Amino acid sequence: MDTIGIGHVTRRRVVGLAGGLLAAGVAGSARANENDEPVGVVGDAEGAAFARRQSTRRLEVRSSILLGDLVWTAARSRAALDLDGGTRINLGPKARLRIDRFVAAAGGTLELGEGALVFDRPDDLPKLDLQVRTTFGLIGVRGTRFFAGPSRGSFGVFVARGSVRVYTGGAERVLEAGDGVDIPARFARPSPVKKWGAARVDEAFASVLG
Structure with missing residues (x-):
């Protein structure tokens, strides 16, 4: 019993x-x-682009971009990411970007591991408090259009519209429209702010946008 x-x-x-x-x-x-929170979609893609969070996905136009995704492009490939709230991020060839933290109406943190990007947010939208971390330094963004990536032998940041702050090597540079800086090595002090000529600006944006 x-x-x-x-x-x-x-x-x-x-x-x-x-x-x-x-x-x-x-x-x-x-x-x-x-x-698996979507924070945007692929607006355009050329060549081969991928994303990985828990598994690797081949990206096509209208593919979802998830919070925490690592997005990358192959050689001779490009992708445009349309994030919620009106921000577009264009990635050039052989670029790697992690969507670490993002809230459409507030901002967040993106991590550029390799390659170059063009960040674009229209002026008539609310400003974001967003950071782009790179292997060369930190870029603070408040709604703007700028390039960040390899340019003429250094890591360059150029602002076409709006304003950004670049922090690296214990120094800060504030860039307004038409301004650029060069960072010669990882976490080195940035160069003084200077105006970039039209040829260099066109070259930088073409390296991402084609």
């Missing part, structure tokens, strides 16, 4: 434990799905 009772209790406990594990698994799956 006691043995039967113990077996009965044990069976109930096993069933209860299995049910609890199943519920936990469902909850975990729900949380994972919640974390």
